[in-house]
Amino acid sequence: MVPLLILWLGYGPREATGTSLAAMVIICGVAAGLQAAYGNVDVAKGVLIGIPAVGGVVAGTALQQRLPTRAIALCFAGFLVISGIALIA
Amino acid sequence: MIDLLAVIAIGFAAGMAAGLLGIGGGALFVPALVLFLGLSQLEAQATSLLAIVPVAFVGALRQHSYGNLRPRDGLVMGALATAGAAGGVALANALPERALEISFAVLQFLVAAQLVRRAFASTEEEQTA
Numbered sequence: 187m188v189p190l191l192i193l194w195l196g197y198g199p200r201e202a203t204g205t206s207l208a209a210m211v212i213i214c215g216v217a218a219g220l221q222a223a224y225g226n227v228d229v230a231k232g233v234l235i236g237i238p239a240v241g242g243v244v245a246g247t248a249l250q251q252r253l254p255t256r257a258i259a260l261c262f263a264g265f266l267v268i269s270g271i272a273l274i275a
Numbered sequence: 276m277i278d279l280l281a282v283i284a285i286g287f288a289a290g291m292a293a294g295l296l297g298i299g300g301g302a303l304f305v306p307a308l309v310l311f312l313g314l315s316q317l318e319a320q321a322t323s324l325l326a327i328v329p330v331a332f333v334g335a336l337r338q339h340s341y342g343n344l345r346p347r348d349g350l351v352m353g354a355l356a357t358a359g360a361a362g363g364v365a366l367a368n369a370l371p372e373r374a375l376e377i378s379f380a381v382l383q384f385l386v387a388a389q390l391v392r393r394a395f396a397s398t399e400e401e402q403t404a
Contacts, residue, residue, distance in 0.1 A: 187352060188297045189386045193393065201345060203297025204338025208349030210299050210331035213356045214324045221321030228322045231312045235304055236326035238283045239290035243330045246294020247337040253295075259394040262296050263387040269302060270383035273376050 188262055199258040200250060278311040285311075286326075294334050299327040 187209060191202035221227050250258060285307040289300030301323040308319035338344045367375060 187356075189390055193386070193389055197345075198343075200338070200341070200343040203295070204335060204341070204343035205345045205349045205352070206297035207293065207331045207338060208335040208344055208346060209353035209356060211328060211335060212350070212353030213360070214299060214327040214331060216357045217360070218321070218324035218328060221324055224321070226318050226321035227325050228308075228312075228314060228318055229325065231308060231314060232322040232325035234279075234312070235282050235286040235289075235307060235322075236329050238286035239293065239300055239304070239326060239330045240333050242287040242290020242292075243294040243300075243334040244290075244337060245287075246291040247334055247341065248294075249291070250295050251341055256394045258295070259390050263390040263394070265292075265296055265298070266383040266387040266390070270380035270387070273380040273383075 189266070192259065199255045199262070203250065203258070204247075282307055282311045290330055290334075293327075293330050294337070297334075299323075300330055301327055 187206040188199075188202045191197040191205060192199060197205065218227060285303050289303035289307075292298055292303065293300040301320070304323035304326050305316070305319045308314045308322055309316060314322060335344055335349065339346070
């Protein structure tokens, strides 16, 4: 979503990441509910990894405000390349 | 105990990535849940979705406080993506898995190249402005 918002809709990198997170609440909320109906969700382990991640996202968004927008876009591009290589390796 | 510490560290790192890049953090959650907490791949993917919800919610709230959120666009995208997922699942099941992996990776490389090009182009515009 982030690159599409930047490249197609002209969002700045910070707006794109913020709006993407908001959309993800709905998408992952619905998907998690469906997976829970199949009995695939381990709530306790989700909480165990989710709580430190909430701390991380607060730190990450604060750090992001101090970075130049170009650095954010380049970090995202780097993330795409690494995960693309991991996908086909 | 070491496994628990690893999960906490990876969870924090996934949250940092979510805050910095606007991703959910599932790319780190899933391997951590499999390797350190003994879940199957399917259970880890499903549990990762649950863990992403509070992370994305808090991240979106923080970005809102910084003035970086367009709530209406986020809601529309979320609703459309949820509907589109059904079509995506059907398509993904119709195609060979390797074809999906390669085409998705190629798409990622193309988008990354566009982002880099755009990042440098916008800097040049700022400098010449």
